[in-house]
Amino acid sequence: MKFYCTQYHFDLLKDNSRLAVFYEAIKEYCKNKKLETAFDIGCGSGILSYFSQPFFKNIIAIEKDKESYKKATENLKKFKNINVINNDAITYKYPTKADLIICEMLDTALIDEEQVPAIINAKKYLNKNGKIIPEGIINIAQLVNMEREYFCHVDVDSRINYELLSNEVIYSKFDFLDDFSANFKTNIKFKINKNSIINGIKITTITKVFKNIVCGSTPMLNAPFLIPLKPKKVKKDQVVNIKLEYIMGKGIETIKINYI
Numbered sequence: 001m002k003f004y005c006t007q008y009h010f011d012l013l014k015d016n017s018r019l020a021v022f023y024e025a026i027k028e029y030c031k032n033k034k035l036e037t038a039f040d041i042g043c044g045s046g047i048l049s050y051f052s053q054p055f056f057k058n059i060i061a062i063e064k065d066k067e068s069y070k071k072a073t074e075n076l077k078k079f080k081n082i083n084v085i086n087n088d089a090i091t092y093k094y095p096t097k098a099d100l101i102i103c104e105m106l107d108t109a110l111i112d113e114e115q116v117p118a119i120i121n122a123k124k125y126l127n128k129n130g131k132i133i134p135e136g137i138i139n140i141a142q143l144v145n146m147e148r149e150y151f152c153h154v155d156v157d158s159r160i161n162y163e164l165l166s167n168e169v170i171y172s173k174f175d176f177l178d179d180f181s182a183n184f185k186t187n188i189k190f191k192i193n194k195n196s197i198i199n200g201i202k203i204t205t206i207t208k209v210f211k212n213i214v215c216g217s218t219p220m221l222n223a224p225f226l227i228p229l230k231p232k233k234v235k236k237d238q239v240v241n242i243k244l245e246y247i248m249g250k251g252i253e254t255i256k257i258n259y260i
């Protein structure tokens with residue numbers, strides 16, 4: 001099928017690894033089930049509604065951006081079971097309950113995009129035994145020496161140099177079905193692996209898409225990022241404690257990071 005979309009959504013559609021895990025997850029959840037309603041939150045071009053439409057009587061696809069909404073409406077117009085809505089998923093009052101919430105508004109550590117507030121709202125309308133795709137995320141941190149002194153993403157083809165200087169620490173795990181707050185705060189303990197100077201922390205996010213379908217970063221999904229820290233001289237085997245805070249869905253300006 002031909003999809004009309006913005007340049008951003010075109011890049012998302014070219015990312016086969018990202019699409020493959022969502023396609024497999026939707027198929028896996030839907031197999032051998034009689035299903036009524038799905039929500040596709042932040043539907044963009046409408047691709048995930050398209051993957052879901054053979055399995056549901058009714059799909060509510062929500063998109064906040066007017067241009068993307070128009071394109072999704074055009075792309076999905078022949079599917080009478082899909083209703084595309086131009087609205088904000090954080091405040092939207094759904095007219096019905098859902099068996100499945102699909103929400104691909106992911107970004108690294110869920111800080112910049114509104115995945116968390118959109119899911120907190122939609123969960124109020126999830127049927128008992130209903131599921132969410134993706135199911136959750138795992139966040140990993142590592143101390144680094146970075147050549148830049150400001151926040152930056154390390155995309156697959158970026159040329160940003162940095163050296164990894166500690167062990168990797170899984171500092172948080174979220175299951176979207178659990179109750180959790182968008183305000184995140186933790187202390188992380190690292191072990192230094194080399195005499196050097198640390199001046200940053202690398203954050204990597206793994207997505208638990210569904211059951212055993214797991215996804216690391218892909219060209220358009222969850223590029224790891226580097227957050228600067230005050231430079232500190234460190235020795236091999238030294239333990240360094242860091243306090244990290246942010247608000248999920250409120251942007252990278254909410255990140256606070258300090259030594260303890």
Ligand SMILES: C[S@@+](CC[C@H](N)C(=O)[O-])C[C@H]1O[C@@H](n2cnc3c(N)ncnc32)[C@H](O)[C@@H]1O
Pocket residue numbers: 009012013041042043044045046047048062063064065068087088089090104105106114118
């Ligand atoms: C990463 S794109 C994913 C698009 C599509 N789901 C896909 O997988 O290709 C996220 C989409 O969510 C939309 N979005 C962001 N915040 C939103 C909100 N609060 N309510 C509804 N849509 C939102 C964006 O405009 C964007 O189209």
